[in-house]
Amino acid sequence: MIDKLKNIINNSSNIVFFGGAGVSTESDIPDFRSSKGLYNEKNNLFSSPEEILSHTFFFNHTEEFYKFYREKMIYSKAKPNDAHLSLSKLEKIGRLKAIITQNIDGLHQEAGNNNVLELHGSVHRNYCLQCKTFYPLSYIEESSSLVPHCSKCDGVIKPDVVLYEESLDDTTLYESINSISKADTLIVGGTSLVVYPAAGLIRYFKGKNLILINKASTSYDHMASLIINDSIGKTLKSALSLMDI
Ligand SMILES: NC(=O)c1ccc[n+]([C@@H]2O[C@H](COP(=O)([O-])OP(=O)(O)OC[C@H]3O[C@@H](n4cnc5c(N)ncnc54)[C@H](O)[C@@H]3O)[C@@H](O)[C@H]2O)c1
Ligand SMILES: [Zn+2]
Numbered sequence: 001m002i003d004k005l006k007n008i009i010n011n012s013s014n015i016v017f018f019g020g021a022g023v024s025t026e027s028d029i030p031d032f033r034s035s036k037g038l039y040n041e042k043n044n045l046f047s048s049p050e051e052i053l054s055h056t057f058f059f060n061h062t063e064e065f066y067k068f069y070r071e072k073m074i075y076s077k078a079k080p081n082d083a084h085l086s087l088s089k090l091e092k093i094g095r096l097k098a099i100i101t102q103n104i105d106g107l108h109q110e111a112g113n114n115n116v117l118e119l120h121g122s123v124h125r126n127y128c129l130q131c132k133t134f135y136p137l138s139y140i141e142e143s144s145s146l147v148p149h150c151s152k153c154d155g156v157i158k159p160d161v162v163l164y165e166e167s168l169d170d171t172t173l174y175e176s177i178n179s180i181s182k183a184d185t186l187i188v189g190g191t192s193l194v195v196y197p198a199a200g201l202i203r204y205f206k207g208k209n210l211i212l213i214n215k216a217s218t219s220y221d222h223m224a225s226l227i228i229n230d231s232i233g234k235t236l237k238s239a240l241s242l243m244d245i
Pocket of ligand 2: 128133150151152153154155
């Protein structure tokens, strides 16, 4: 399997990676849907995580939203793992052209990747709903009130992440479709492929090799030319070590 992955990577010149929360579990950021994921956690929340992470909930229960968001969505001490680092190496040697991620943690950029398309935004960008001033994550973390407010106009600050009921950014979506449709190899990893419209982007792939690296099976397995049900960090690192990079 790893040998086949290595050969495909070796014979590709325009690889695109499409990933999700499973890419960051090895950095100790829980995903949503595996057994240790956020959705299976026992908690005494009065609403489901999907409901709390929705546009309506943000505006109707801003304090409750921030309580959950601060506790469950921000991991500022997390470091890139072998998956992020391997993908960064693939970009440096010119084979990987883009990363399309559903993650909001910024770890691909921290690993050194330059072309990262963040479909669901980032915890590192936050903006004032009134005057649109942007704030870094540190401003949110250091804010003395649960709901952070703008230092210029006192407006409420919202994370630049796509909540349920919100649409994806047009430019990011366009660039993602463009990258996927030009790729010769698409590596999909660490995603349950159930969140739309993100998961539907895979349908734009017209290249030769669709590779799925995921611990659990997905509804796109029948389209794949190679499926590896294993850790994404371990898998990518092993393939790259066979290539001496
Ligand atoms: N790190 C983050 O930024 C983060 C974390 C949690 C959720 N989210 C958000 O939640 C949504 C969830 O959808 P999703 O599909 O990305 O995640 P998901 O939780 O629905 O699915 C994660 C998938 O990754 C697999 N997986 C987990 N660890 C793995 C590993 N080490 N190696 C290989 N596979 C592994 C699981 O089997 C599962 O199928 C996304 O929209 C994303 O924005 C982001
Ligand atoms: Zn403001």
